[in-house]
Amino acid sequence: MSLIEILSPVAATRVATRPLAPRLETLTAKRIGWLDNMKANAGDLLRAVERELRAAGHDFVSATAAKNATAAAPEAVMTHLKTCDAVVLAISD
Amino acid sequence: MSDVLRLDAERLDDEFEARGWSDGLPVVAPTRARVDAMLCYCDREPHAELGTMPPRHGIVTPEILAVNAVMAGCRPEYFPVVLAAVEAMLTPAFNLFAVQATTHPCAPCVVVNGPIARELGINARYGAFGPGVRANATIGRAIRLILLNVGGAAPGILDRSTQGQPAKYSYCVAENEAESPWEPLHVERGFALDDSTVTVTGADGPHNLNDHVSDRAAGILAMLKGALTDMGSNNAYLYGQPTIAFGPEHAAILAADGWSKTALKRFVFEEVRLPRALWSQGGMAGMFPDLFPELDEKPIIKQPDDLLIIVVGGFGRHSCWLPTFGDTTRAVTRRIERADGTPLRSVRDLYRPM
Numbered sequence: 001m002s003l004i005e006i007l008s009p010v011a012a013t014r015v016a017t018r019p020l021a022p023r024l025e026t027l028t029a030k031r032i033g034w035l036d037n038m039k040a041n042a043g044d045l046l047r048a049v050e051r052e053l054r055a056a057g058h059d060f061v062s063a064t065a066a067k068n069a070t071a072a073a074p075e076a077v078m079t080h081l082k083t084c085d086a087v088v089l090a091i092s093d
Numbered sequence: 094m095s096d097v098l099r100l101d102a103e104r105l106d107d108e109f110e111a112r113g114w115s116d117g118l119p120v121v122a123p124t125r126a127r128v129d130a131m132l133c134y135c136d137r138e139p140h141a142e143l144g145t146m147p148p149r150h151g152i153v154t155p156e157i158l159a160v161n162a163v164m165a166g167c168r169p170e171y172f173p174v175v176l177a178a179v180e181a182m183l184t185p186a187f188n189l190f191a192v193q194a195t196t197h198p199c200a201p202c203v204v205v206n207g208p209i210a211r212e213l214g215i216n217a218r219y220g221a222f223g224p225g226v227r228a229n230a231t232i233g234r235a236i237r238l239i240l241l242n243v244g245g246a247a248p249g250i251l252d253r254s255t256q257g258q259p260a261k262y263s264y265c266v267a268e269n270e271a272e273s274p275w276e277p278l279h280v281e282r283g284f285a286l287d288d289s290t291v292t293v294t295g296a297d298g299p300h301n302l303n304d305h306v307s308d309r310a311a312g313i314l315a316m317l318k319g320a321l322t323d324m325g326s327n328n329a330y331l332y333g334q335p336t337i338a339f340g341p342e343h344a345a346i347l348a349a350d351g352w353s354k355t356a357l358k359r360f361v362f363e364e365v366r367l368p369r370a371l372w373s374q375g376g377m378a379g380m381f382p383d384l385f386p387e388l389d390e391k392p393i394i395k396q397p398d399d400l401l402i403i404v405v406g407g408f409g410r411h412s413c414w415l416p417t418f419g420d421t422t423r424a425v426t427r428r429i430e431r432a433d434g435t436p437l438r439s440v441r442d443l444y445r446p447m
Contacts, residue, residue, distance in 0.1 A: 004102035007095040007123045009114050009160045011151025011243040040380055070191040070421040093196060 024086055027058040033084035034062060035077075037069040041092040049088060094140060095160055097125075109164075113247050116237055116262055120164040129447045131159035134172040136432045136443055144183045147190035149245025153179060158235075161242055165235035170440045171213060171228060173429050174291060175235045178203045178265075181293045181427035182236075188422045192295040193246045197327060198258040199418040201236060202296040202336070203265040204403060206279035207289030209429055210267035212439055217267035219407035222299050222338075233263030260298040266405055272341040273404035274348030281354065282426045288436050289429040294336055294401065295422035297326065299413035304343070307410075310350035313343055314360060321365040321393060321414060328393045329367050330377045331384060331419030335393065337361075338413050340406040358397035366390030395420065 024030055034046045043066075050062060065080050067073040069091075073081075081087050100108050105122055109115040121127065132139055132155060139156040146153050155176065162175050182189050182201055192199055205215050216226040224230060246252035254261070270277045279290040300323075304316040317337075328335045337357075339347070347357065369389045372378045378385050385391055394400055401424055406412075429437050437443060 002102045003099040004105065004122055005097060005099050005124065006105075007125065007128055007156075007160045008098055009123060009157070009164055009238065009242040010096075011146070011149075011153065011157045013145075013149060013151050015150055038380060040377075068421060070195065070419065071188065072190075 021086075027053065027060040029060065030085040031061045031063055031083060033081045033087035034064045035073070035081060035087055035089045036064065036066040037089070037091055038066055039069050039091065039093050042069075042090040045090040045092045046088060049090075095128075095156055114242055115164070116234065116241065118234075118262075120238075121166050123160040123163040127163045128156065128159045131162050131167065131169045131172050132156065133445060133447055134169050134440055134443050135159070135176060136445070137176075143180065146179075146183065146239070146244035148194045148251045149243070151243035151245060153183065153243055157243055158239055161238040162231075162235040165238050166227065166231040167235050168227065168231070170444075171232050171235075173437060173440050173443060174203075174205060174209065174213065174215075174232050175239075177427045177429045178232070178236055178291045178293060179239060181291055181425040184425045184427070186423040187293060187295065187425045189244070192418055192422055193240060193244055194251055194253055195418065196253050196255045197418050198254050198256055198261075199295040199297060199327075199422070200258060200261045200264050201240070201293045202260065202415055203233060203236060204278060204292045204294075204336075205232075205265065205267045205289070206270065206277050206292070207284075207429070208287060208438060209289035209440060215265070215267035217269035217405060218272075221266040221269075221405050222413070229265045229267075230263050233265035236265070237262060258298045260296070264296070266338075268403045269341060269405055272344075274344055275354045275402070275404070278401065278403050279426060284426070284428055285436070287438065289438075290426050291429065292401070292424055292426040294334060294415065294424045295418040296336065296415040297417070299338065299415055302337075302343075302412040302414055303410070305410045308346060310347050310352050313346060314364070317361065318365050321361065322367055323393075323416065324367055324371055324376050326393075326416040327419040328416045329372075329391070331381065331421075332393065332395045332399065333417040333419045333422065334399045334401055334424045335417050336401040336403060336415040336424075338403050338405040338415065340409060340412045341404055342408060342410045343412045344404045354402045355397070357402060358400045361400050362392055362394055362397040366392050
């Protein structure tokens with residue numbers, strides 16, 4: 001076998017591994033954000049999850065927000081969601 | 094500094110494919126000597142960081158771009174065009190993250206203007222969007238390999254394009270400035286005639302605009318009105334900056350009847366409109382209600398200047414248009430220049446042996 005020495009075409013990254021955010025022990029009285037990326041089914045999915053959680057007895061406050069799926073969330077949306085204890089994002093074509 | 098590997102020379106293409114480093118076609122082995130030859134046409138420090146490329150956020154350096162340009166088969170003197178195209182794609186307005194990661198089939202289309210396009214022999218005439226000329230084929234292919242190996246756009250992983258498209262292999266043309274009756278794209282966008290530039294758009298593949306009969310502008314304009322009213326294209330839904338690439342014969346007919354680029358852009362804005370009777374029935378009109386005004390007919394661009402017009406091709410009465418991803422990616426034009434920001438008149442001026 002003849003070996004050839006080549007340079008890897010794959011770029012280095014500085015992407016850091018981040019731990020999961022602390023899990024909530026309860027949803028009661030928490031503020032839950034629902035971020036809709038405006039794809040056709042994303043809102044339906046978020047509303048279904050919220051409905052299921054409430055049906056299971058969880059009593060929380062909802063905050064909704066929406067962003068264009070093809071662009072980063074505007075600063076105003078991020079500021080709004082920072083008031084939440086947890087945020088649920090749906091990506092659903 | 095790029096990692097150095099020792100691989101079986103006889104199985105190099107299989108190895109690259111298995112590692113997810115290729116577009117599926119055989120590659121040129123990126124040896125140190127070949128990469129250094131490529132960097133002879135770059136006056137940046139080989140490990141200088143030029144940014145990061147989404148969605149993987151690989152660190153962009155001249156050396157990593159040169160490795161991929163070698164793999165694509167670029168001649169070393171093509172490298173200034175590859176570098177300028179990458180810098181254009183990294184401009185925030187281009188929104189490369191979305192162009193790379195979307196389910197839409199868009200690919201960065203590179204249009205080269207100015208004397209360097211002619212110096213490198215980038216095809217602007219017969220078959221310019223197709224195969225046959227090394228500069229077009231390999232500059233476009235280098236962009237694709239960079240998007241893959243630096244940006245991480247592996248199909249089905251971070252490139253979520255549902256179907257992809259052939260232009261994702263390679264998508265690079267020059268404008269046929271010599272046979273255009275109008276000022277070239279880069280001059281229209283504020284650069285000097287003797288500047289050389291690249292313009293990138295996040296585009297579908299070319300859609301043919303065929304009219305062999307009309308010998309007056311009115312007939313060609315009617316054809317445009319029918320063809321560009323294309324429900325299903327993202328411009329119909331989301332506006333943006335599509336390109337019309339007129340063949341020289343169509344361009345000559347339009348110009349002979351007094352049609353300037355400005356007038357054509359206004360025509361497309363005012364006359365190419367999706368009728369409410371159609372868009373109100375379905376498609377994606379319900380997704381972005383604010384983008385569908387209370388008009389009976391919806392334009393495909395938000396303002397006339399959002400249309401890009403170039404001349405590409407040889408004889409024959411064909412043109413094409415390149416719909417885009419929509420209004421969240423904007424066309425970006427970048428001058429091909431030295432590291433100090435002065436314009437590069439000839440790639441030979443950049444050559445320095447390593």
